[in-house]
Amino acid sequence: MTAPLAPAPAHSVPPVAAAVLPVLPRPGGAQFEAVLKSGAYMPLTQFGVISVSGDDAATFLHGQLTSDTQHLDAANARLAGYCSPKGRLLASFLVWRDSEAIRLLVSKDVQAAVQKRLSMFVLRAKAKLSDASADLLAVGLAGDVRAALGGIFDVIPDGVHVKVDGPFGSLIRVPDAEARLRYLWIGPRAEVEAQLPALDSKLVRVSPAVWDWLDIRAGEPRITGPVTEQFVPQMVNFDVLGGVNFRKGCYPGQEIVARSQYRGTIKRRTALANVTGETLSVAAGTELFHSADPGQPCGMVVNVASAPAGGVDVLAEIKLVALEGGSVHLGAADGPALRFLPLPYAWPTEV
Template identity: 75%
Template sequence: MNVPNASATPAPAVTAPNAANPAAAAPLPLLPRPAAAEFEAVLERGAYTTLTQFGVIDVHGDDAASFLHSQLTNDVQHLDAATARLAGYCSAKGRLLASLLSWRTGDTIRLLISKDLQAAVQKRLSMFVLRAKAKLADASGQLTVVGLAGDVRKALSHVFDALPDAVHVQVDGPAGSLIRVPDAAGRPRYLWIGPQAEVAARLPKLEGALTPVSPAVWDWLDIRAGEPRITQPVVEQFVPQMVNFDVLGGVNFRKGCYPGQEIVARSQYRGTIKRRMALANVAGELAEVRAGSELFHSDDPGQPCGQIVNAASAPEGGVDALVEIKLAALEGGSVHLGAAEGPALRFLTLPYSLPAEV
């Protein structure tokens, strides 16, 4: 799965910020552990949070859809105005440079992406526009992203005339776009992305009915939904199937070529998927349990068997994490953080089933 796609044009990697790359965004900050009442608000009532951990790229122009279709793992060419789609952006080696949520609003295609990757991914995509009639712009400064979870439909009905009933259905209105995203912990979730002034004017309609919570609660909900988010520490670490993108509908195996497509398809059809993403809890705090941290198996302490994809403080203590791991490591023994003698992971059940690997 590491063989380069010889037909793809080389391009600079998506890199972490450094002195030679001052335009790159700073790494995402570690968010403090939310109070127990914040988790309770989501699980028992309804809550909302402003999601500063995301950025938004707007793509305009007659060729916006066909251009993105040639770059991303999912079908953008046939993306309609009522649908949002998860997609990946891969390197020529088929490794994920970013995870994205895409949707249309008017004549624009929007891409929701981890804030720490927004600038680098936008720059890389722009390099491949060439003669296509497409232009990419950073819309993060003009938009506010709000996450809502729990019993929120009545409150949302005061902002939007219609509400999406199915996952990845979206509606547009004067307040922006409202997208239903996968449930987490048995609670419905929505993303509201709208112009800053419009969101600011309407947020008071939610404040009396819903509880404001930390964006760290949304990170935990994403993990409990089993939906990975590629951030700087894990750029180019995973073929999409390693983080269950095929199961989540983030890969269309019938569409045309995109960077890394040959390797992604080969992994799918030749039975070479020996690593998957699992859900686990581990003792500790986010300072120790972080994206990119290595995992070790009790029977093979000399080499890592996987790594953490995303992590978030859990309401019952410790940290919940999505972990990419060798399937064989789940068959017996124990898995530990950082070293074979490190804290042991307690594996939980994902909210969806994985295909049987041959």
């Protein structure tokens, strides 16, 4: 069974065309140290927020995204993907409810195109999509930050993807990275900005590039412009991370995603690695090559961020067989070699 995908023939639906995110400079060592040894916060300029309001907002999104939005309550957030009819991810989101709407936190470079595409499928549903990025500010907090957050929120969420609301917005616990706590604070921009000076006496303000590194170390891929329509959700571990609900109803690409899951055809996964280079030269979408098969790519860089010890850390989608021996290289078979690192979670055993 497939969901209705479009109000017009498929060829009339434009592809998701991404803007270009600025390359963030390498953070200084003291910024990484603040996260690892004390606590830090960072306004997250690399994200935008789509708001979906109206009586049918949850039902509409339920028929479009890989996660269950009909049963999403105010106390939880969840990951979700938005796929093409071929089951390839056009975007990834963190989804939550607040008192006004369902919110989708998304990479800013794909936001406008994805919002436009989703809007084409609203049809007669009572749902309206809008860009809330100017009104809301997202702030990441990592490390020893609970005491500082206690001055803003009465309750601090303990479980991953648990959400609490307060007078200054919503606070969501997200997966730990490097055994450090992480939280997302999203609220009205003016009110959040007014609270930030109080954090400066308790936490170190660092570059949003540090958050990109923490996301990579948490093993949580993010779909950005250079990798749209490249991956079925399982290729970027979304099934492991709770970003796909295999019991829900149909959505674009659902048959392909389900077939990959139940026929044991997942032969590619996303791994964590470090590689020599800088974010200007190592980019999402760069192909990977195996030493034993230099003529064709064996994978692709999904996300990249400057690493504290030098070089860059990457999340790399790769053929599982390529991890069994030999070496994997960036850009060409004689390019820099990837040094693979353990993810903070295990892949399921394929049958």
